[in-house]
Amino acid sequence: MTTNQDQTTQHEAVEVEATVPEVIVPLDDATFKQRLAATIPHLRAFGYSLCGKMDLADDLVQDTMLKAWAARARFRPDTSMRAWTFVILRNCYISQMRRNKFTAPYDEGVAERTLTSNSDQQAPLHLEDVRMALMQLGEDQREAIILVGAGGFSYEEAAEICDCAVGTMKSRVSRARAALLAMLDGDSPIGTRRQRNSADEAMSDILGTLDRLSEGVTALAA
Template sequence: MSDNVLDHIPALRAYARSLCKHGQDADDLVQETLLRAIEHADKYQSGTYMRAWLFTIMRNRFYTNVRKAARERTGSEDCVSGQLVSQPTQEWHLRHQELWDQLARMPRHYREAIILVSVLGESYLRAAEILECDIGTIKSRVNRARGLLKHALEPEF
């Protein structure tokens, strides 16, 4: 376990992408998380799990931003600058996109659990700490999320 914040940036970026719909929003969330971690570095207890502390900051920051965005509608849905000009044609990209689309459609509590455990490699215990729920709840959410993904992505014969 590293207490160096820089060692956790790839995991933060992956978790941010699971929370945000747009890549730029995910990058902004990582930046806000790092800024908040620097501002509150005195509250971090050395020797504890830095990654879980950072994920908790990110999750709280994300929900704060969601509440703030709900109050401040700025017309971002009408903005064309975030739309892709041309779609990639590679098969792997399409399958990857299908996976992220299905993740985006599933309930947030399932998505957060499966991203933490299956993508970022967190233990069930760490995921339970980050999401502030019981370990049995995490196991159930991951299992249900896997079932939803399998059903949605399996080719029908």
Template sequence: MSDDILSYIPALRLFARSLCGRTGDPDDLVQDTLLRAIEKVESYTPGTNMRAWLFTIMRNRFYSQCVKLSRERPAAEDCASSVPVSQPVQYWHMRGKEVEAALLDLPQPYREAIVLVLVTGESYLSAAEILGCDIGTIKSRINRGRRQLRTALGEEV
């Protein structure tokens, strides 16, 4: 029989699936078995049945993990379920994308006024000078642009 560990991996995966069933990860068990075999390579006698040796290691590791898991108390103090839940950050990212899309859909005069005053922080007077119009026009464009943004974002006007 060959002492090439790699040739036994498919059989180890199959055996791991039969042991784990739906309760664990068979690939983790195979990896743990191979790691243990490498660590304990001095206990293997060349010329003996390596496949049986690997299966024995796997079975012993699986049952050791089962015993260990049965001793762990559920809802221990360091349990992950007791950690406070953080708020999802993707909501604000997606909301920002919606605002950006709604802003790009605005007519150009409204978009320019809103970006200058509300995004970049220019004063109404400065925005009026940049756009070459009256300050009242800037105020009107911002007001109308805000209403269109609220409508586009599904907020009450």
């Protein structure tokens, strides 16, 4: 049985816990640097998905690393370094966008070189299409689908990174999925481009057949 005195003591304990500021013990520099280095590949992928240019993405990552290093005392060791640095990278991107550093949304040449996969001969073309479709999404939807669909973040983590409500994040991901599906299934510009390629190939086949037929006619005439 709980007495009034016990309840009072518990209540006071809760109040004390609530008023004592939480002490964050920062990582030592070597450990921080090690964990920061491990996030670089992910930062590059996220940066590239935001700006569409690998060289600019690398600049973004470098700025992010410098800012993260300067703020390393504020990093909580019990949280995700990847999520923390993604927030920094996203802020860098937004501030550089405001300065109009990122003017070209998509670099097809870089995308082709970057996204070429050796394992499947069909994959490079498809990945290029996915990449192009991604760049046609609005920024909000693009970062949402990259974080949740590719980066492996939960809706909650992605919402925190993008500074929005979890419901908003779910909605963005859902709309991004629907838009990608429409584009890659042929209802939108990317699909139209693929259909046009098929039409070009069909026309090429017809012209080739005509060439062979005309060669036959020429041979018969000779």
